[in-house]
Amino acid sequence: MNQALMAVGVVLLSITPLFAQQEAFDRLTALEIALDAAYNADHAYGIVAEIDGLQRWPGNKPYQKAISIVERELRDAGYVPQSDATPDDRLVYRIEHLETNAWEPIDAVLQISGHDAPLLTFATNSNMIAINSMPTPEGGVEAELVSLIGVPRNEFHTMDLKGKIIMADIPPPSLAAIAIENGAIGVLSYAIPDYNKPEVHRDSIPHMGTSFGVPNAVWTLMLSNRARQTLLDELNRGPVTLRVAIKTERYTGDDQTIIAEVRGSTAPQERVVFSAHVQEPGANDNGSGIACQAEMARTTARLLAAGKITPQRTITFLWGNEIAAIARYLKEDEERTKNIIFGVSLDMVGQDTSKTGGTFLIEKLPDPSAIWTRGDDKHTEWGASMLRPDQMRPHYLNDYILGRAKRRASQNRPWVVSTNPYEGGSDHVPFLRYGVPAVLLWHFTDVYYHTDRDRIENVSRAEMKHVGVAALAAAISGASANTNDAMLYSGEVIMAAIQRMEAEIALSAAAIRAGEDPAEQRRIVEAWRDWYLEALKSIATMPVGGPDSELRAFIREKSEILRETYAKYSQELDAAEAERQDIEPGGTP
Numbered sequence: 001m002n003q004a005l006m007a008v009g010v011v012l013l014s015i016t017p018l019f020a021q022q023e024a025f026d027r028l029t030a031l032e033i034a035l036d037a038a039y040n041a042d043h044a045y046g047i048v049a050e051i052d053g054l055q056r057w058p059g060n061k062p063y064q065k066a067i068s069i070v071e072r073e074l075r076d077a078g079y080v081p082q083s084d085a086t087p088d089d090r091l092v093y094r095i096e097h098l099e100t101n102a103w104e105p106i107d108a109v110l111q112i113s114g115h116d117a118p119l120l121t122f123a124t125n126s127n128m129i130a131i132n133s134m135p136t137p138e139g140g141v142e143a144e145l146v147s148l149i150g151v152p153r154n155e156f157h158t159m160d161l162k163g164k165i166i167m168a169d170i171p172p173p174s175l176a177a178i179a180i181e182n183g184a185i186g187v188l189s190y191a192i193p194d195y196n197k198p199e200v201h202r203d204s205i206p207h208m209g210t211s212f213g214v215p216n217a218v219w220t221l222m223l224s225n226r227a228r229q230t231l232l233d234e235l236n237r238g239p240v241t242l243r244v245a246i247k248t249e250r251y252t253g254d255d256q257t258i259i260a261e262v263r264g265s266t267a268p269q270e271r272v273v274f275s276a277h278v279q280e281p282g283a284n285d286n287g288s289g290i291a292c293q294a295e296m297a298r299t300t301a302r303l304l305a306a307g308k309i310t311p312q313r314t315i316t317f318l319w320g321n322e323i324a325a326i327a328r329y330l331k332e333d334e335e336r337t338k339n340i341i342f343g344v345s346l347d348m349v350g351q352d353t354s355k356t357g358g359t360f361l362i363e364k365l366p367d368p369s370a371i372w373t374r375g376d377d378k379h380t381e382w383g384a385s386m387l388r389p390d391q392m393r394p395h396y397l398n399d400y401i402l403g404r405a406k407r408r409a410s411q412n413r414p415w416v417v418s419t420n421p422y423e424g425g426s427d428h429v430p431f432l433r434y435g436v437p438a439v440l441l442w443h444f445t446d447v448y449y450h451t452d453r454d455r456i457e458n459v460s461r462a463e464m465k466h467v468g469v470a471a472l473a474a475a476i477s478g479a480s481a482n483t484n485d486a487m488l489y490s491g492e493v494i495m496a497a498i499q500r501m502e503a504e505i506a507l508s509a510a511a512i513r514a515g516e517d518p519a520e521q522r523r524i525v526e527a528w529r530d531w532y533l534e535a536l537k538s539i540a541t542m543p544v545g546g547p548d549s550e551l552r553a554f555i556r557e558k559s560e561i562l563r564e565t566y567a568k569y570s571q572e573l574d575a576a577e578a579e580r581q582d583i584e585p586g587g588t589p
Contacts, residue, residue, distance in 0.1 A: 024488035028477055032407070034308045035469045035476075038299045041461040044468070047073065047291035048350065052283040052456040057131065058321045059100040059253025066278050067256045070294050070319050071095065074260050077298040078305065091301050093260040096320075098328075101212065102253025105129040110188075110221055112234060113142060113241040119227050120205075126281065127452040130172040130189065130220035131209035133248055140245030143185055147235055148178075156182060165242050167231060172210040172220045179218045186219040186244060190228045195381040195445045198225040204451040207281065219246050257320030259329070260297050262304060264314040264479065267544050270339045271314035272475045273329075273436075275427040276346045277322030282454030284446065286322075288350025292464045293317055296472050303476075311479035312544045313341065322347075327430040341478060341541065342397045343438035345427035349467040351443035352460035359416045360467065362402055363428065363440035365393045368527040369421040375503050377421055380444045385424045389527060394534030395437040396493050396542065401474050403492040408470040415466050420444075437538075441467055478542065483551045486542040490558065493539065497532035497562055504528050505569055509576035518577045525573065529566045533559055 050069055054062035074093045082094040108122040108129050120128050146161055148168035162183035168175050171191045179187045192198040192206055202225040210220045221244065223231070234240045264270065274296065276289035297317045303309045318329060326345075330337045353359055361380070364370075369377040370387045402419060409415040431438030443463075448454045477485060508521035536559055540547040547555075 020484040021488050021491075024482075024484040027485075028473070028488075031309070031476060032469070032473050034303055035299060035472050038302050039295060039465050039469050039472075040298070041295075041465040043298070044291045044295035044350075044464050045456075045459065045461045047294055048283055048287040048459050048464075049456050051287040051290055052459075053126070053281065055105050055126065055281045056279050057103055057281075058279050058324075059098070059102040059255035060104040060251075061102075061253075062104065062281075063102075063278055064254055064256060066290060067095065067258050067319065070258050070278075070290065073294045073298060074258075077301040079260050079297070079301065090263045090265075090304065091260075092263065093258060096257045096259065096328075098255040098257075100253050100255040102251055102255075103132050103212065104249045104251075105133075106247040106249060108221065108246045109140075109244070110227070111243045112231075113243055119230060120221070120224070125203070125205050125224065125452055127205040127207040128222050129246055129248060130222055131207060132212040133172075133210055133220040133246065134217045135248045136186070136219050136244055136246045140243055141185060142241060142243045145188075145231065145235065145240040145242050146184075147232065149232070153178075165244065167223070167228075172208050172222070176210045176214070176218055176220050180214070180216050184218060186221070188221050188223050188231070190223040190225075192225065192451075193381075195447070196449065196451055197447050201447060201451070201453060202226040204448065204453045206450045207452070219244070221246070255321055255324075257318065257325040257328070259319075260317045262297075262300050262311055262315040264312050265310050266312040268314045269336075270341060270544070271316050271336075272341050272478055273316040273318060273326075273343045273431075274346060274471070274475070275318045275320075275326045275343065277325070277427055278319050279321050280450075282448075282450070283456045283459050284351050284356070284443070284454050285348045285449065286346075287456075288348060288459055288464055289346040290319060292349050292468045293319065293346050295464070296468045299468070299472060300476070309476055309480075311476060313479040315475050315479055323427060323430055326427045327433075330430055330434040330436070337434050337436065340431075340436045342395070343428065343431035343436050344401070344471055344475070345431075345438065345440045345442075346467070346471070347426045347440060348442045348444070348446070348449075350459040350461075350464040351446055352458050352463065353416070353443065355458050356443070356446040356448055358443050358445045359418050360405075360463065361440075361442055361444060362398075362405060362417070362419045363442060364398045364419055364422055365395055365437055365439060366391050366422040366432070367394070367398065367531050368392065368524065370423075371527075372524050373421055375507050377419075379423060380420050382423050382425065382444060385422060387422065392527075392531055393432060393437060394531045395538045396489065396535050397437045397439060399492045399496040399535070400478075400489055401439050401441075401471075402496075403489070404474045404477075405466075405470040408466055408473070412462075412466060415462075441471060479544075481542045481544060483543050483548055486539050486547070486551055487554060489542065490536060490539045490555070493532065493536050494558060494562065497536070498565070500528050500532065501525075501566055501569060505572050509572050512573060512576040513580055515580070518573065518580075522570070522573055525566075525570055529563070533562060536562065 110120040167188040276293040428438040
């Protein structure tokens with residue numbers, strides 16, 4: 001940051017009464033120390049170990065078992081069933097039920113006829129059965145294998161596929177549709193993303209789904225890189241017959257959502273909401289989110305009982321079916337949703353990055369980096385979501401959560417904390433759809449993501465603790481925030497605004513000099529200016545009971561200085577445009 005901008009930051013922050021900053025800072029420090037002592041990383045890891053390997057799909061028996069593990073943890077920590085609770089009970093939980101069509105994989109084997117050993121077995125390749133796949137007839141099937149790899153799709157209908165098993169580098173739903181159309185009895189699908197590095201991790205199989213309940217549906221298996229190559233090698237030597245046996249079950253399931261609450265002491269109608277999805281069978285995705293959040297709920301109960309915290313707002317922990325459960329929670333009570341201060345999704349928070357790659361990420365609320373991704377901002381290999389300026393969600397939450405994580409990282413090196421622009425795809429999405437600010441805490445890229453190599457040995461106790469402590473520090477501090485806290489945390493927003501201004505103006509000035517449209521470059525800078533002015537304004541919602549006159553005046557004063565600073569330093573764009581005119585043909589000398 002240049003010296004002039006740093007001076008502006010100092011001026012902006014110095015207006016905050018020093019005693020107010022110190023008082024809030026001391027309380028935050030005491031909270032962080034208490035959280036670090038109370039959060040039991042070994043216990044959280046033990047929960048992951050219990051959940052790991054359970055084939056958790058919505059409403060099936062393994063899914064329900066995971067919910068029962070969470071319920072046990074809550075009961076042991078002192079949470080009372082809501083139906084039995086008294087008005088004085090501050091720790092309560094409930095389980096909501098939704099009837100659903102459940103699917104459960106049981107067993108499978110894929111074997112080349114004439115070979116002694118199976119090519120794939122469910123015991124060692126637990127993702128080999130495509131989600132929602134039909135079973136084979138009892139006892140299995142034996143049929144000729146036909147490869148469609150390298151065959152143009154418009155030629156599939158010319159091939160004799162009736163009664164055959166077909167193999168292709170095509171995702172399960174599309175390949176199953178081809179099988180149904182051409183009379184094949186089953187399919188072998190190979191579809192592994194590049195970020196899983198299948199040429200290196202040759203036995204990894206990603207979990208992917210096929211259509212549920214399609215008429216004349218066929219069974220579907222997924223292939224590893226090694227299995228695919230083995231089958232191609234066999235086909236090069238002559239015809240191949242396969243023996244396939246698949247056992248799955250379909251039944252009326254119970255899609256459960258478990259919701260625990262630490263009731264607020266003075267403003268229980270206002271709340272911070274955490275969510276962790278239960279479905280998906282991985283240890284990191286999302287056994288780590290389930291376990292980390294369970295230990296967060298236990299830690300909060302422990303500190304409440306010890307008198308070290310007294311949240312004024314309610315803190316809610318929700319476990320359920322990804323996106324659907326939190327969407328129902330938000331939809332079913334409009335008044336409750338209106339009083340959510342912010343939401344946080346915990347999805348893949350336990351990655352041992354030394355083994356899996358990637359890093360801890362905070363996926364931000366939609367801000368201009370999701371539209372104009374440049375400079376230090378980078379999307380993950382998950383991919384960008386196309387957003388418009390009117391979909392921006394200015395709020396202090398981005399820099400507030402990042403501030404808690406960076407403080408944790410500074411005290412626990414070498415924990416790495418980074419951010420990515422909004423991409424979507426997890427429980428933070430419904431929050432945003434209902435107008436609630438929310439962020440995603442996750443890890444990416446992970447070479448084992450969505451594969452059957454996402455197991456407990458690739459989960460880190462320390463990583464879960466770092467995430468859990470940082471997230472709880474934000475929630476508990478936010479649940480009892482006063483004007484002093486709001487002034488302290490506004491400093492993070494202000495300094496972030498200044499750093500962003502410096503970066504974006506430099507990028508836009510360089511772009512103008514390189515021949516980019518000056519109007520578009522000014523639009524980007526102004527979008528960031530407006531986003532941060534609104535984010536600073538949102539600090540008024542932080543204190544319990546709303547802002548007092550001192551905080552309102554504080555925000556007005558800071559906003560005006562920030563606005564003037566943006567105007568002053570955006571003159572660099574004028575200079576860049578003038579320079580370009582000087583060197584362009586027809587420009588004014």
